[in-house]
Amino acid sequence: MEELSWETIGTDIDYTCPGFDVRRDEVRFPDGTDGEYHYIEEPPAVVVLPFTPEDDVVVIDEWRQAVGRVNRGLPAGTIESTDEGDVEAAAARELAEETGYVADSFERLIDVEPSNGITNSRHHHVLARGCEPTADRNLDGNESIAVDVVAYDDLLADVVDGTIVDGRTAMAVLYHELTSR
Structure with a gap:
């Protein structure tokens, strides 16, 4: 499944509030192109x-x-x-x-x-x-x-x-x- 993996080449928090953060990762897709991916980061x-x-x-x-x-x-x-x-x-x-x-x-x-x-x-x-x-x-x-x-x-x-x-x-x-x- 390695061929499906994205490489994270950078990361930062775009927004912070009580309870969670919004994280932005700079990624490299399997086809070699670069992009961004935003997601909510929260504690367990x-x-x-x-x-x-x-x-x-x-x-x-x-x-x-x-x-x-x-x-x-x-x-x-x-x-x-x-x-x-x-x-x-x-x-x-x-x-x-x-x-x-x-x-x-x-x-x-x-x-x-x-x-x-x-x-x-x-x-x-x-x-x-x-x-x-x-x-x-x-x-x-x-x-x-x-x-x-x-x-x-x-x-x-x-x-x-x-x-x-x-x-x-x-x-x-x-x-x-x-x-x-």
Whole structure:
């Protein structure tokens, strides 16, 4: 597959904001011509599929400015430097911050590059078990989140019928359904 590779001959950040950068690479294509490629550069993220002891799922309803509506999904967020790259630590932190729930255990589900044509982001999906509402929520200033608990089968049905369109949520639920049930 080497014949498909592009050579990066230069790179720079065109735009920086909280959460991501827009990177511009100067590239050489396999045919020898040069061009530019822009993409979003973001830190890795964690997505948590949190089950209560009763096997219900803790979900969030969050305003999403990019699509102009409230989105039902799973707790998720950036793996921060304070997590020291520990996916489970990031999952525990995000779960507590966004929902006020704490889990007994965590299990890695799958790591994906959700949109590698336009971003270098990597999402680490984690299953959390034994989740109880025993933590204090600590929302970021740009988060508007309500917490709910739903039956897993209802969440699955909402993903399958397209009621839930959040890609991170769909990936976690469908992967869990295909591999764990």
